[in-house]
């Protein structure tokens with residue numbers, strides 16, 4: 003246990019800070035301004051994708067001063083590993099989505115399989131409009147389909163293993179107040 007925690011501490015000590023807390027807060031404000039402009043009259047259901055979407059949603063939602071319902075979905079394909087596998091659903095929507103506008107909030111669009119599956123699930127459940135918001139969009143050519151983007155993106159990030167602001171390293175450092183890249187990855 004002590005060895006593991008020592009490793010977790012070393013990972014942070016050796017990591018590169020790609021975005022500071024101030025950078026992230028500014029990006030969240032830009033996202034909120036954009037979401038306010040486009041969705042304030044849409045009476046949306048806003049879903050945070052657990053676990054990674056937790057911190058971002060908690061920061062973003064108080065900046066959206068319009069009526070909305072809030073819930074969570076839990077789908078994961080990394081499960082504390084550094085590369086993704088098959089999508090595993092832990093919790094699906096509790097609301098009826100028929101005819102509704104849905105906004106999905108997650109921390110990162112990496113290969114995009116997670117968001118693509120969630121969007122498809124919401125559409126199949128009858129949602130009229132499905133929007134996506136991510137703090138980070140990782141820059142590479144391995145997207146689920148070419149040119150894939152979220153409707154609202156905070157910042158583009160380089161193609162490295164990232165943690166902080168909801169993103170984990172082996173289950174740790176979701177609480178880190180900045181966006182960090184793992185040394186050597």
Ligand SMILES: O=P(O)(O)OC[C@H]1O[C@H](OP(=O)(O)OP(=O)(O)O)[C@H](O)[C@@H]1O
Nearest residue numbers: 052053054078079080112113114115116
């Ligand atoms: O674009 P993709 O390649 O599909 O990856 C993005 C997803 O990966 C992470 O979730 P993860 O499966 O690690 O679960 P977590 O949120 O519990 O960390 C992240 O929170 C996104 O949901």
Ligand SMILES: Nc1nc2[nH]cnc2c(=O)[nH]1
Nearest residue numbers: 112162163164165169170
């Ligand atoms: N923590 C973390 N989770 C991810 N899920 C998809 N890409 C990443 C990443 O770079 N870091």
